[in-house]
Amino acid sequence: MIDAAALSRAFDRPMRGPLAGVVVADFSRVLAGPYATMLLADMGALVVKVESPGGDDTRQWRQPVRGDESTYFLSVNRNKFALSLDFADADDLAIAHRIVARADVMVENFRPGALERFGLDAASVRARHPSLIVASLTGFGRGAGADLPGYDLLAQAASGLMSVTGDPDGPPTKVGVAVVDVLAGLHAAVGILGALHARERDGAGQRIEVDLLTSALSGLVNQASAVIAAGASPGRLGNAHPSLAPYEPFATADGTLVIAVGNDRQFAHLCRVLGTPVLAEDPRFATMPARNAHRELLHALLTEALRSRPAAAWAPLLTDAGVPCGPLNDIAGGIRMAEGLGLEPAVTAGPKGDGVPTVRHPIRYSSGPVDYTKAPPGLDADRERILRWLATDPA
Structure with missing residues (x-):
């Protein structure tokens, strides 16, 4: 961990909260990894988002948009500092390694084996930095499923989630949001917090592995338990519950x-x-x-x-x-209901008058509110600030 006050000065942003002083090298993209790292950023961690020169795929997932920015990208990237790097370029690769050297946590969701030729795979970076925590997210693990593409829809289908979603006489149906990605992101964030706690005890980092399929099966809770523990065959019940009525x-x-x-x-x-x-x-x-x-x-x-x-x-x-x-x-009604209950569901990330409306962090801390001082970054928006930070004394 780095002194939180020093990070606040370097990045001109308050670094406070339960993870103040923790540095996260975020090499993930799309949803599961970025959702996990946004939660960590909300909790006060410095998250450096490393993108390819073309940017995170979700920057192009539009419509809908706010201005010229994809609302999909905006939904999971607040409170982060971004720069673009081409690992095939020696100078950019050196910058990536310098970011990892400063980090407490590295998060990546590259295809298994893809980072090895750059020396950024978990085994290589942990050999150089034993206290580093590396969180790897995959679709179907690093074994026999390593080459299977890790998309939420495929995980919903393969896990059986779609088989229990929809009307009894209708086709299997996906959930209306990439819920398996969200589950995997939550699991990754929890695993990272556990690993940080363990490191406080013994000083050692470790690798955390989260895959979409296992996350989906865990998230199926009672439905998966019915199969494993009782040999049942759950099916679609529409909006009804398999164990409760009405x-x-x-x-x-x-x-x-x-x-x-x-x-x-x-x-x-x-x-x-x-x-x-x-x-x-x-x-x-x-x-x-x-x-x-x-x-x-x-x-x-x-x-x-x-x-x-x-x-x-x-x-x-x-x-x-x-x-x-x-x-x-509908979703707008859900937001209005939360507002009526005083839950403050919508906040603004970034400067007042020039920020981005976003859904607030789901956890409240008695020690103080979550900061939303950094809007989701533009592509390569924080390069100079990050490079100046890397040039300073790491102590």
């Missing part, structure tokens, strides 16, 4: 209300509010296993009762009775 959207007099009953007590309260207390006493619905066995009939009976009032009328009644329920929003 736990899905319901039609009301004017729209949709989502009801999420997690136990028999909540179900009894639901039935009382709906004016159908007899359902809670019916042996077909009195327990969760029974409700699961008769879920289609239960859904029809509850829908019949719910259609007597609008969703906005049912929601406060059910909430007051302790029945979990909520609206079915």
Whole structure:
């Protein structure tokens, strides 16, 4: 780690937070790696984003755009300092090695073996820098799956996630966001934090490996457990839950209300509010296993009762009775709801009046707020600042 005050002076940005003084050499691109490094940057780490001369692929993933910048790129690259390097150029390669030498953490998601000819592979850099933590992200590991392309859609398909997503009579469906990339990024960030803690104890760095397929299987939680522990074969249930009922959207007099009953007590309260207390006493619905066995009939009976009032009328009644329920929003509605609850979902990264609106860091720290003083960088935008920093005494 480097003195946080010295980094703040060198980069003209406050370096504070739980990771102040940690330097991250970010050789990743697209989503999983950049999401992980953005979380680290939000926590106060200095993240140096190294891109090819053509830039991160997501700079060209448009529409939509803000000005001339891809909103995809903007979503995962705030609070970072960027420069472009061509590893085939000897001078640029030397700069890359100097960045790694200053780093506590290196993050990369190159195809396995691609960095070896540049001496930037994990084995080579850790031999030179034993305290360095190297986080490698791949699609399907470094073994037999090393040559398989690591795209989120492929991982959603290969893991079985798509097989449990969608309507029962419809085709397998991907999730509406690159959720496996996000899971892998979260896992990488957690692994890095664990490795930093271990290094505080014994002084040694280590390599962390995260792959999309294992991240997806871990993220399948109860569905994967059903296969591994019980030999079950989960399938698509639309918006229903394989183990809970009622736990899905319901039609009301004017729209949709989502009801999420997690136990028999909540179900009894639901039935009382709906004016159908007899359902809670019916042996077909009195327990969760029974409700699961008769879920289609239960859904029809509850829908019949719910259609007597609008969703906005049912929601406060059910909430007051302790029945979990909520609206079915679009993303804009979700943001408005978070604003109404005081969760401050949107912040501005960069100078006031000239920053980029972005979704705030998901963690709150009692020690102080997260800084959003650095907007997502333009291509090669921070080259001179980074090179001046590299020219200073590393102590």
